[in-house]
Amino acid sequence: AYFLEALGALSGTLDERALRALVEGIEEENQQAEASRAAALYNILPTLVEWKMERQTKIQDEYLRNKKVLLDQLITLRTQQLYEQEKNLLQRLQKLYPHDSEILLEAGEHRQRHALEILQRHSPKSSSRLFEDLDPRDPEVEKALAVVLQSLHEQASRYPDMCFDFAVAAFMLEAYEEALSLLSQSEVTSALLWFRLEILLQCRRFVELLSELAQVEVLFAEEPETFFATAYLRAQALWGLGQKHTAMEVLEGLLAARPHYRAASTLMSLWRGP
Numbered sequence: 001a002y003f004l005e006a007l008g009a010l011s012g013t014l015d016e017r018a019l020r021a022l023v024e025g026i027e028e029e030n031q032q033a034e035a036s037r038a039a040a041l042y043n044i045l046p047t048l049v050e051w052k053m054e055r056q057t058k059i060q061d062e063y064l065r066n067k068k069v070l071l072d073q074l075i076t077l078r079t080q081q082l083y084e085q086e087k088n089l090l091q092r093l094q095k096l097y098p099h100d101s102e103i104l105l106e107a108g109e110h111r112q113r114h115a116l117e118i119l120q121r122h123s124p125k126s127s128s129r130l131f132e133d134l135d136p137r138d139p140e141v142e143k144a145l146a147v148v149l150q151s152l153h154e155q156a157s158r159y160p161d162m163c164f165d166f167a168v169a170a171f172m173l174e175a176y177e178e179a180l181s182l183l184s185q186s187e188v189t190s191a192l193l194w195f196r197l198e199i200l201l202q203c204r205r206f207v208e209l210l211s212e213l214a215q216v217e218v219l220f221a222e223e224p225e226t227f228f229a230t231a232y233l234r235a236q237a238l239w240g241l242g243q244k245h246t247a248m249e250v251l252e253g254l255l256a257a258r259p260h261y262r263a264a265s266t267l268m269s270l271w272r273g274p
Helices: 002-015 016-028 047-079 081-096 101-121 139-158 159-171 175-181 190-202 207-218 226-240 244-255 263-271
Strands: none
Touching: 016 047, 047 101, 081 101, 101 190, 139 159, 139 207, 159 175, 159 190, 175 190, 190 207, 190 226, 207 226, 226 244, 226 263, 244 263
16 A cells, blocks of 8 residues: 555656556555555556555445444343343443444443343332331331421422432332332433333333333334334233233243343243242
8 A cells, every 4th residue: 555655756757567466566565455545646547546445345245244243242140140241231232332323222232231130129018027027008107207208309300410310219118109100200211211111110100111011112223123022011011911922922032032031931930930
């Protein structure tokens, strides 16, 4: 490329024979990609422009191919629930493709899913016997809960950028309607939309949940995990509406495509009973 750039200064003295010899030499050495970088000869040697386009196409194809391979690895790690390895691969993807919208969505979904897993792990439903022994209808407990929820709403008014966190806190206290109210004051993000679906399920707003699932599927249609997440929620909504046969069909379809979906497998075993 440097040699060809230098010849650019002599472009007025290069005849047809010299140009033909250049092309033959480049092709013999298989250096079309390197030669295509010499912009000084583009005007008198159009073949260089063609080689430039071929080089750019190959770079783009390689870019997409490498990204696809890494995303396939990401899905495999996610299926096996290897959180740390998935996190490391996502960090690598973000370095390689810093402005890629698909990678940014994957990273956001990963953070949101991990947050929900922590939420479920520390939910009062899975807490120690100390919390299970508390009667949720105990007047003192209800009174304390009301004070906490009122405080969350007051703080949400003062710090609107923390509404999502306050909604998570209400969710952990099983105050699902309050969580939904707090979430409505937060900025709309992909994490918020997925969390809202989970809250609607807990609120038993099954019809509303089914409606919003359709919207989320369109919005995140290009994300590989969207189908599995929405199918899992759709099955639960249908079951809640009494459409148990349809709900099991949806879950069976999900498990056929993703046999290692642990939450779906557990739910199916629960529905089928002993």
